[in-house]
Amino acid sequence: MGFSSHDIGAAIALLAVKLPDLEQDLNRADAKLGDGDTGTMLARVISALASVTPPGNDVGAAFSAYGRATAMATGSSLGTLIATAFLTAAKATKGRESVAWSEISPLLADARDAMLARGGASLGDKTVLDGLDAVAAATQDVEDPEALGKSAATAARWALDSFRDKPNKIGRARMFADGSKGLDDPGMLALVRVIEIIGER
Amino acid sequence: MGFSSHDIGAAIALLAVKLPDLEQDLNRADAKLGDGDTGTMLARVISALASVTPPGNDVGAAFSAYGRATAMATGSSLGTLIATAFLTAAKATKGRESVAWSEISPLLADARDAMLARGGASLGDKTVLDGLDAVAAATQDVEDPEALGKSAATAARWALDSFRDKPNKIGRARMFADGSKGLDDPGMLALVRVIEIIGER
Amino acid sequence: MKKLMNTAGGYVDEVLAGLLAANPGMVLAGESGRNVARRAGVKAGTVGIASGGGSGHLPLFVGYVAEGLLSSCAVGNVFEGPNLASCMDAITAADGGKGVLLLFGNYGGDKMNFAMAAEMLAEEGVETRTVLGTDDIASAEPGDKAKRRGVAGIVYAYKIAGAAADAGMDLDEVARIAQKAVDSTRTIGVALTSCQLPGADAPTFEIADDEIEMGMGIHGERGIWRGKMRTASELVAEMIERITAELPLTAGQKISVLVNGLGATPLEELFLVYGETKKRLDALGVEIVLPLVGNYVTSMEMAGVSLSIITLDDELEPLLKAPAQCPFWKV
Amino acid sequence: MKKLMNTAGGYVDEVLAGLLAANPGMVLAGESGRNVARRAGVKAGTVGIASGGGSGHLPLFVGYVAEGLLSSCAVGNVFEGPNLASCMDAITAADGGKGVLLLFGNYGGDKMNFAMAAEMLAEEGVETRTVLGTDDIASAEPGDKAKRRGVAGIVYAYKIAGAAADAGMDLDEVARIAQKAVDSTRTIGVALTSCQLPGADAPTFEIADDEIEMGMGIHGERGIWRGKMRTASELVAEMIERITAELPLTAGQKISVLVNGLGATPLEELFLVYGETKKRLDALGVEIVLPLVGNYVTSMEMAGVSLSIITLDDELEPLLKAPAQCPFWKV
Numbered sequence A, B: 001m002g003f004s005s006h007d008i009g010a011a012i013a014l015l016a017v018k019l020p021d022l023e024q025d026l027n028r029a030d031a032k033l034g035d036g037d038t039g040t041m042l043a044r045v046i047s048a049l050a051s052v053t054p055p056g057n058d059v060g061a062a063f064s065a066y067g068r069a070t071a072m073a074t075g076s077s078l079g080t081l082i083a084t085a086f087l088t089a090a091k092a093t094k095g096r097e098s099v100a101w102s103e104i105s106p107l108l109a110d111a112r113d114a115m116l117a118r119g120g121a122s123l124g125d126k127t128v129l130d131g132l133d134a135v136a137a138a139t140q141d142v143e144d145p146e147a148l149g150k151s152a153a154t155a156a157r158w159a160l161d162s163f164r165d166k167p168n169k170i171g172r173a174r175m176f177a178d179g180s181k182g183l184d185d186p187g188m189l190a191l192v193r194v195i196e197i198i199g200e201r
Numbered sequence C, D: 001m002k003k004l005m006n007t008a009g010g011y012v013d014e015v016l017a018g019l020l021a022a023n024p025g026m027v028l029a030g031e032s033g034r035n036v037a038r039r040a041g042v043k044a045g046t047v048g049i050a051s052g053g054g055s056g057h058l059p060l061f062v063g064y065v066a067e068g069l070l071s072s073c074a075v076g077n078v079f080e081g082p083n084l085a086s087c088m089d090a091i092t093a094a095d096g097g098k099g100v101l102l103l104f105g106n107y108g109g110d111k112m113n114f115a116m117a118a119e120m121l122a123e124e125g126v127e128t129r130t131v132l133g134t135d136d137i138a139s140a141e142p143g144d145k146a147k148r149r150g151v152a153g154i155v156y157a158y159k160i161a162g163a164a165a166d167a168g169m170d171l172d173e174v175a176r177i178a179q180k181a182v183d184s185t186r187t188i189g190v191a192l193t194s195c196q197l198p199g200a201d202a203p204t205f206e207i208a209d210d211e212i213e214m215g216m217g218i219h220g221e222r223g224i225w226r227g228k229m230r231t232a233s234e235l236v237a238e239m240i241e242r243i244t245a246e247l248p249l250t251a252g253q254k255i256s257v258l259v260n261g262l263g264a265t266p267l268e269e270l271f272l273v274y275g276e277t278k279k280r281l282d283a284l285g286v287e288i289v290l291p292l293v294g295n296y297v298t299s300m301e302m303a304g305v306s307l308s309i310i311t312l313d314d315e316l317e318p319l320l321k322a323p324a325q326c327p328f329w330k331v
Ligand SMILES: Nc1ncnc2c1ncn2[C@@H]1O[C@H](COP(=O)(O)OP(=O)(O)O)[C@@H](O)[C@H]1O
Pocket: A030, A034, A035, A036, A037, A038, A041, A075, A076, A077, A078, A079, A081, A115, A119, A120, A121, A126, A127, A128, A129, A170, A171, A172, A185, A186, A187, A188, D079, D080, D081, D108, D109
């Protein structure tokens, strides 16, 4: 039991329908801490992904195509990290037509590490990666897709809540670390929403 | 019985106190038809005039000093016409320490003609000169200063009212003649206010 | 509206002081304190070109005092004509003995003051000719050109007349060429937001958040229509249609085009508008020479754009292309 | 906010198309469609300079692709870093065999994409060095420069590094000089109004009619304080005080100063601010070389101004004064 490239495509199609509703919310969160474009950027990335037709059934090839499409659609911090995550997952899943649900956790952990290396952040800096770290931990060894979605959502939400009152230490929000206390990091918020949308299926 | 250069100075001092209250009103009238600066310009001119000390008691010399001060303070249409009026009056009153009240009407008529020549307008174009023309007519042969003030105010107001629904044919408002119907010409409006203020004394 | 300024009364003189401090090629000349001339003076044996106008339109008017453009410029208060003394100074500074062309926009105060100054200086033997900018097609019917406002298109007349003067042509010739440049130019603008006089307590006009005004003048004078915002493509289509209705453009015709920002419009949008403009002009088969995109004639913080087109022939084209060294326009 | 545009999705590409159409010295180079290079290419035997960054800051970044300045520039979406493909195209276009300096602002996405591109091209033997613009003193403490944002002062680094590269200096030397230019430059800006992303339904931030924000970033990132509007004189005093607190200016020191408009500020106000600035700098006894006043680095329709100061020595001054031929900055 696991997911195929078809499942990834379906999740993306769902996001493409739902994300526009969140665009301005995410922009507003980013406007408080950064430059107000997280939502617009994500909506553009998702709509680019939605028009990708992955070649064949190779999950790795699908991730690779999504990574390239993301990298074409934006050069923003978050977008570039997302592209990095896709490309990292592509390497680990190359040549496989199905990936077990229980592999999601290590795939996320891998992606997290690649993004930490690429972006120069550390865990604890209050970024999307702290959310991802929590999700990777919470989904370890979970084999049921429904339970997986629930744990992931709970973990992402927990990370958002528990980091809210901490200062941002990297990204645009680093500039006024103390001023960022009490505010949601837009990347973490986006992660929560994305996981919630995918979990709704 | 007549007025001296001292009387002119007193009228200007009064205007300098009262005109700032009208500045934004006149701007608004000009904003509808032109570029919205009639009030600001007039306030600046009057404040420049208020700081002029006319040399001696020569009414003509006083008018000449006011004309030069006006010409220094602005190059706007209305301001330049006012300077022209002062300089015209200066010629007619040169060397005199007192000017009879009854001479005001011909002085205004002279000034009107000089301004028509300078600005290229015709009577009926709906400008300050139509107001002045009415005032010159109404004040003809009036010798009592109080009656003079009243007739002048009535005439200026009458001109404003009776031209309101006609089209502007010169100045910035000429551009959309029909659109100017129903609107007060800012120059005519300014004339009404100035005469009212001077008459209050 | 917030303005970076100190006092309304000091605004124009402080702006002028900063402009002069930043541009050593320009100096005050005369007694009025409101006339700027080239530091190098008038080239011996050439006609001078004096302009002038209200403040609030930078780089117009005074910014174009430079080699290959204006000799001098009288500086008025915001949106007011230049006063008599500054006009006299401008004409005097531009006079190198070969006469002076007075080249400025068709506005009442400006005309009166330059006319008085010219009359007074004629008595001292200074010869002048006057050519008025009248390029704004939104301001009167084609048959009524004498009533039309001068707007952004005047920079073409500056450039062309400036080159003619620097080339040593005589006063009548420079005036003829300046008039030809004006007659070959048409402009129309669209305003997106208002502007405000320093010291005024409200904008010159109100305009709704989703409204624009086609044909508005550079002091906020009323235009042709007011309506909802449209796409750049639709706006450019209308503007070109209105211009070409009276300046017919046939295939092969050489033209120049100026996409001019009114002050607060991002350069991004001006280039986007230029892209739309070029597409449509290419479709007409005309050849675009020396296109200009930027803030050439503004209305302080007004947002919007104007489009100017000048048709060129073998006489005007080389004059437009001749070198000029202005801080805001180098050719 | 009204924008002269067609669709949000097409905004950047349409702006770029218009820019290229109006400036024949610039061409698209590479496959990404988002890299602009000099038409003339890299001069043989010289180091290339590649930059890049988000759209919405014109003339920055892409406007400075010109002789004596940048060799190429990757163009990102509005306020987003340039994507990987455009960074690869920019580096490739700037490579004339002598290596490429990557000179851009200190922002996360920009750094990641240029780093990836440089890594990938290093495998093909392209040598690069990276220097980041970090001039915004409002964005982190002096001890924490690696965290500072790059803002308007980067144009000094462009100019100086561009001259060094065109003079034939080698890659290490060009990088050293670029870094020295960055280290000698400090900037602080004050925002009067907000800006809005194409397609967004609200401005990036709200600011009251009588409020300003000192130290705001060029994407609307938060600054040092928000408060009531003040006079130009007071604002300039504070900005110079903050800059000189960490860039001490002693009498006789040569400097250049950039009074930069953020997009919607009238040129009048920029000159007025320059006048105030010069008064205060004169009082310090410094010598101002090549002052710049205008829109060099903008934030679309944001109103406000930034002040940049660079200290010059015998090495930097001639490089700053060397000729350059950019449509937005000619030296
Ligand atoms: N270096 C980084 N490492 C990890 N996450 C980052 C980094 N920089 C930014 N982020 C994440 O990206 C989010 C901002 O995304 P976005 O607004 O798209 O980027 P930008 O700052 O380029 O506008 C932040 O909230 C944060 O979660």
